[in-house]
Amino acid sequence: MKLIKRIAVPYSITIIVVCLVWKVLAVLVSQNVLPYPEDAIYTFLAALMTSEFWHHFAASTFRAVMAMIIGWGVAFPIGILMGSSRRVDKFLSPFVSMTYPIPKVVLLPVVLLLFGLGDLSKIIIISLILGYQVLVATRDGVRAIQPQHLDSIRSLGAGKWQLFWEGYFPAALPHGFTALRLNSGVSVAVLFFVESFATSKGLGYLIMDAWGQMDFNTMFVGIFGMSLLGVILNEGSNFLEKISCPWKE
Amino acid sequence: MLTVSNICKEFDSKAVLNNISFHLDAQETIVILGPSGCGKTTLLHMISGLEKSKSGQILLDNRPISKPMPDVALILQNYGLLPWKTNLQNVALGLKIQGVSRKDRNARAQKILAELGLAGRENDFPCVMSGGEQQRVAIARAYASKPRLLLMDEPFSSLDAITRETLQDTLLTTWLETSVPYLLVTHSVEEAVFLGKRILILSGSPASIHEIFDNPGFGDVAYRRTRKYYELIRSIRHKIGEYW
Numbered sequence: 313m314k315l316i317k318r319i320a321v322p323y324s325i326t327i328i329v330v331c332l333v334w335k336v337l338a339v340l341v342s343q344n345v346l347p348y349p350e351d352a353i354y355t356f357l358a359a360l361m362t363s364e365f366w367h368h369f370a371a372s373t374f375r376a377v378m379a380m381i382i383g384w385g386v387a388f389p390i391g392i393l394m395g396s397s398r399r400v401d402k403f404l405s406p407f408v409s410m411t412y413p414i415p416k417v418v419l420l421p422v423v424l425l426l427f428g429l430g431d432l433s434k435i436i437i438i439s440l441i442l443g444y445q446v447l448v449a450t451r452d453g454v455r456a457i458q459p460q461h462l463d464s465i466r467s468l469g470a471g472k473w474q475l476f477w478e479g480y481f482p483a484a485l486p487h488g489f490t491a492l493r494l495n496s497g498v499s500v501a502v503l504f505f506v507e508s509f510a511t512s513k514g515l516g517y518l519i520m521d522a523w524g525q526m527d528f529n530t531m532f533v534g535i536f537g538m539s540l541l542g543v544i545l546n547e548g549s550n551f552l553e554k555i556s557c558p559w560k561e
Numbered sequence: 562m563l564t565v566s567n568i569c570k571e572f573d574s575k576a577v578l579n580n581i582s583f584h585l586d587a588q589e590t591i592v593i594l595g596p597s598g599c600g601k602t603t604l605l606h607m608i609s610g611l612e613k614s615k616s617g618q619i620l621l622d623n624r625p626i627s628k629p630m631p632d633v634a635l636i637l638q639n640y641g642l643l644p645w646k647t648n649l650q651n652v653a654l655g656l657k658i659q660g661v662s663r664k665d666r667n668a669r670a671q672k673i674l675a676e677l678g679l680a681g682r683e684n685d686f687p688c689v690m691s692g693g694e695q696q697r698v699a700i701a702r703a704y705a706s707k708p709r710l711l712l713m714d715e716p717f718s719s720l721d722a723i724t725r726e727t728l729q730d731t732l733l734t735t736w737l738e739t740s741v742p743y744l745l746v747t748h749s750v751e752e753a754v755f756l757g758k759r760i761l762i763l764s765g766s767p768a769s770i771h772e773i774f775d776n777p778g779f780g781d782v783a784y785r786r787t788r789k790y791y792e793l794i795r796s797i798r799h800k801i802g803e804y805w
Contacts, residue, residue: 464641467609468655468706469631478654482645559645559686 319547345528352532359533369537371513375431375506376499376545379438380492387443388450388488395454396480412448416440417505429510438502445498446491453487454480486560489553496545500538515541562587562742563608563710568617569767570603576767577603581617583761583770585710588740590779592747592757594797600768601746602638605714608744609635621710631659634703636713640695642687648674648698649683655706666705673701677731693724700732704739711743717752729755730782737780750801754793755784762797764804771804 331349338346359365394401394408420437427433457479465479507516519534554561563585570578577600585591595601606612608619610629619626621633634655635641642651649670656666674683677697687695696716703711716732717725733756736743747753753760760774774797778789 460637460639460641461643463606463611464635464637464643465654465658466611467629467633467635467637467641468658469629470658474658478643478646478658482643485645557645559688 323543344526347528347532352529352536355529356533356536359530365518365533365537368513368515368518368534369541371431371511372503372507372515372537372541373544375434375514376438376503376541378431379435379499380442380496380545380549382435383439383441383443384446384488384492386439387445387447388484391447391450391488392454392476392480392484394447395451395457395484396476401451408444408447412444416444417502420506420509424510434503434506434511437506438499441502442492442495442499445495446488449491450484450488454484457483482557486553486557489549489556493546493549493553496549497542499545500542503541504538562589562622563744564618564620564623565608566618566620568604568607568619569615570600570607570612571615578614579765579767579769581763581768581770583773585742585744587742590736590743590745590756590758591761592745592753592759593761593763594747594750594753594757594801595763595768597748599763599766601748601763602714604763604768605635605712605744605746609633609712611635631655631706632709634706634708634711636699636703636711636716638714638716639719640687640699640716642695642698642702644687647684647686648679648690648701651687651698652702652705655702659706670701670705673705674698677701691724692720693728696720696724696728697731700728700735704735704741708741711741713743713745715747716745718747718749725752726785732756733780733782750794750797751785754790754797755779760797762801762804764801772800 331353334346334349338348390404394404416437419440420433423433423436427436461483462475462479465475470478503514504516504519507514508520511517515534515537518537519531522528522530522534565584566582568578568581569576581604583591593601593604603612607614608626610626610633613627621630626633629635642648643654646654649667652670652674653661653666656669657663661669671683674680677700679694679697679701682690682694687698690698699716703713717728720728729752732743735741745752745756747756754776756779758776758779760776761770762772762774763769764771774793776793778784778787778793781787784790
């Protein structure tokens with residue numbers, strides 16, 4: 313009941329509002345370019361019954377989830393290390409400062425050449441974009457830990473490893489998860505971009521393919537699929553944050 | 562028990578503490594009274610092993626303190642409870658670091674929390690506790706690892722008057738039961754007189770000990786209602802007027 317109240321109600325209201333605005337726009341502009349929402353929704357519901365849609369959806373989900381796991385798994389510990397050790401920070405900060413502003417999508421041709429046309433190169437690009445956000449948020453979060461919390465652990469006789477597990481790690485978790493949640497939307501956006509190249513599966517491909525055939529209803533099936541994937545990733549990150557950081561409730 | 566000899570401390574070449582020396586006997590309590598920013602916290606951190614002194618020596622039972630030790634408990638200003646741990650986990654943390662099994666440490670933590678009137682609050686996080694309750698959790702954590710020495714850094718300064726007096730009573734009662742010696746720093750004269758068997762006046766820049774008061778009335782929970790209590794407060798106030 314609580315879950316329905318927290319998730320279903322706000323999403324339902326959003327869908328209704330979007331459909332109303334969409335309907336007005338569809339009436340105003342050509343129906344060929346912007347189909348009526350009821351037609352697009354009908355096509356989407358019909359697509360949900362087909363294996364083809366789920367084939368594309370599964371491919372995109374796999375890429376996005378793997379990228380989030382790898383990006384978070386690599387960036388989160390590095391962020392903690394940089395935030396907690398001046399020596400590591402001094403060593404890695406120039407590299408991060410220099411590479412952070414580069415839009416990582418421009419590296420797609422290089423990554424495609426290095427890692428091939430398969431899933432790996434797509435996952436690497438999304439991981440890179442997500443990873444930098446997680447790294448910077450975690451590093452800044454660890455730097456902001458109140459010194460008295462660390463003194464409190466040290467005063468109990470904790471060694472470096474215990475200080476990491478009892479202090480830095482749990483204190484960094486909310487920052488790492490917030491970055492993951494905020495950037496789940498970015499992951500979906502990048503997913504669309506990387507699936508426009510060298511693939512025949514994924515929601516990005518579905519959208520581009522339908523667009524090429526001027527099949528706007530099917531194009532919206534891909535867009536709805538992306539939106540659904542974004543919601544799942546966002547709520548999944550939310551859920552992980554809730555169970556890992558119960559004190560933030 | 563604890564011997565502090567000729568301790569000096571500098572921050573960025575600026576002397577903060579100068580030639581601090583005193584001795585704390587087993588079963589004794591000392592309160593260090595000093596104005597804000599005079600170096601009380603620094604002194605306590607050095608005794609706990611969190612900071613090193615420039616010169617001098619700190620001995621616990623004739624062994625130098627060079628790093629934090631499990632049998633020296635420190636209660637920090639604002640309690641030092643970890644927001645990501647429940648009350649039970651906070652209290653049991655010292656025992657966990659010492660390698661005590663989960664079952665034993667939880668049982669001990671639960672018992673101490675119950676003794677301090679926090680039964681049923683084990684799984685709450687510090688953020689939902691009042692200031693007084695958080696301070697009780699901090700006291701429970703300090704006593705959980707059965708310390709030989711307890712250090713407290715202005716432990717009641719952020720509490721309202723009534724809660725502060727209640728917790729001062731709790732601390733004194735606990736001392737009467739356990740006899741664990743403690744060293745407390747504060748800027749409150751009333752607190753110093755109620756909780757210190759001896760009261761050391763710290764002042765100056767760099768700070769040094771200017772005066773030591775014996776407190777013969779210490780150890781009575783009803784001390785606050787006696788003439789002796791107010792007389793000692795008056796004479797300490799008179800003295801610190803000269804130094805602070």
